[in-house]
Amino acid sequence: MVDITSRSSIIRRGELRKCVELLGTEYTLLPYKIYVYRDREEVQAEMINNPDMDIKDYNYILNNVSYQPPGVCLHEKKLIKLFPFNNDPSNPAMQKLHSVGNAFHELRHAWQQINGMYIEEAEQKLDSENIEDYLTRPSERDAYEFQEQQMNKNQIKISDILGFHGIGYNYTCDIKATILRIKVGKKG
Secondary structure, three states: OOEEEEOOOOOOHHHHHHHHHOOOHHHHOOOOEEEEOOOHHHHHHHHHHOOOOOHHHHHHHHHOOOOOOOEEEEHHHOEEEEOHHHOOOOOHHHHHHHHHHHHHHHHHHHHHHHOOOOOOOOOOOOOOOOHHHHHOOHHHHHHHHHHHHHHHHOHHHHHHHOOOOOOOOOOOOOHHHHHHHHHHHHHO
């Protein structure tokens, strides 16, 4: 089973584990760990005291004005890092739901790596000046499609696990809207 550690009050370890189990053994048996950060301060402390990513990546996660990623997959470390505080905090229920979706997205990247998919794509850092190129890469499109598909396929079960009990939703990953929001943010 994928090892999960959550220090977050947004999404608990048990909730995330049950949601990940919905993906089946093809995903739960991936040799990756998922770490869910409590808050920005925890990421900042790691950056200062025990960094395991490039400082530019930490700064992008913490300080980018137009786009702060909610998760990253570090293949060389077999580690998925989730930053639920980078999801919109105005709606705590959606923040929790998006944390599950982000976990599915990053697990898809882990699955892609294990299965040798998209290996022809050049490495691209998070701090790329052209985030549009990054978000429209085939591996990203595949991960967003998987995220959307699995969130909708399992919506009632996920709602029950998260305590929303039977509330349905239409989960979408609107990359065009994200890119537009990023472009507007860069101009501002």
